[in-house]
Amino acid sequence: xRAAEVIREARLRAGLSQHELAARSxxxxxxxxxxxxxTVAPSLETLVEIVRACGFxxxxxxxxxxxxxxxxxxxxxxxxxxxxxxxMLRARSxxxxxxxxxxxxxxxxxxxxxxxxxxxACVLHGASGPAERLAIVPARRGGNEERLxxxxxxxxxxxxEIVVVADPPGTRGGYDDLRRAATREPIGNGLRPxxxxxxxxxxxxxxxxxxxxQPTLRELRRLSELQxxxxxxxxxx
Numbered sequence: 001x002r003a004a005e006v007i008r009e010a011r012l013r014a015g016l017s018q019h020e021l022a023a024r025s026x027x028x029x030x031x032x033x034x035x036x037x038x039t040v041a042p043s044l045e046t047l048v049e050i051v052r053a054c055g056f057x058x059x060x061x062x063x064x065x066x067x068x069x070x071x072x073x074x075x076x077x078x079x080x081x082x083x084x085x086x087x088m089l090r091a092r093s094x095x096x097x098x099x100x101x102x103x104x105x106x107x108x109x110x111x112x113x114x115x116x117x118x119x120x121a122c123v124l125h126g127a128s129g130p131a132e133r134l135a136i137v138p139a140r141r142g143g144n145e146e147r148l149x150x151x152x153x154x155x156x157x158x159x160x161e162i163v164v165v166a167d168p169p170g171t172r173g174g175y176d177d178l179r180r181a182a183t184r185e186p187i188g189n190g191l192r193p194x195x196x197x198x199x200x201x202x203x204x205x206x207x208x209x210x211x212x213x214q215p216t217l218r219e220l221r222r223l224s225e226l227q228x229x230x231x232x233x234x235x236x237x
Contacts, residue, residue: 003047004038005224009203010054011036012177013170025053069226073219076126077226081185081195085120088129096132098160101189103134106159108191110151113139115178116195117168117204119216124185125198127219133161137168137196139175170207171200198224 011021011032018036022029027050034040035050042050044060051058076084085100092098100120107114116124118135138148148164155162171177181197196204198220205217 002038002228003041004036005199005202006047006058007032007042007050008036008199009170009206010051010056012172012203013056013207014054015172016054017172021050021053025050070222072128073126073222073226076128077223079126081124082188084123084126085187088123088131092130096160097158098132098134099158100131100134100160100187101191102159103155103162104187104191104193105189106154107136107148107151107162107193110147110154112136112148112151113142113144113175114148114194115175115182116193117165117178117201118163121195122201122216122220124187124195125201125220126223127216133163135163135165137165137171137175137178139179140166168204168207169209170203198227 011018014021016024018029018032021027022032025032032050035042048058048060079087089100104116114136116135117137118133119129119131120134123129123131138144152162152164165174167174168178178196178200179194181200182194183197184192185195186192202217202220202224205213205220
């Protein structure tokens with residue numbers, strides 16, 4: 001996990017703007033912006049100082065290093081979002097109804113603006129599943145809430161469940177925050193939902209603090225490291 005991601009996650013989890021963090025830390029806002037962009041990196045001492053200004057700590061300890069990337073994650077990263085979703089659906093136990101194509105198609109027909117989060121978003125980025133429902137962060141203006149309500153009324157039991165998450169933990173502004181780094185991912189059947197970024201999904205899980213989310217959080221961070229170190233052919237956005 002890079003210093004840029006640590007600073008941005010700490011700031012957003014604290015609910016601070018860059019200006020507010022600058023005032024707390026005594027640093028210039030432009031410097032904080034460059035740190036978050038990864039243009040320059042702070043020293044280790046400064047990184048700890050900034051994290052503490054956000055109300056968190058950064059424990060430092062030596063742990064055994066795992067040599068080489070996880071082969072499963074490497075293979076998953078090389079696959080397309082469509083193939084990742086297909087593999088997850090094949091592996092599902094089928095105990096609960098879940099048809100992501102039908103649910104996303106329903107939202108598209110009603111022209112609902114949203115960002116996809118939750119387990120399905122993690123799967124589309126290469127994390128292991130399963131996903132049992134569709135979790136979305138909707139826009140709150142321009143008649144979008146009315147369109148979402150109409151779409152939810154049309155969900156059939158055989159299609160599964162749409163979960164609306166207005167303000168995911170660790171975000172600042174919900175939809176408006178997440179859409180900045182979100183990308184459209186082709187999943188098949190002509191559908192390209194707007195999916196939250198790896199970094200944003202990781203900070204949502206980290207801020208939630210659920211023990212059951214820790215394996216997925218570790219996978220997301222390893223995938224992020226692999227993306228930076230391994231040349232991959234990405235789908236056109």
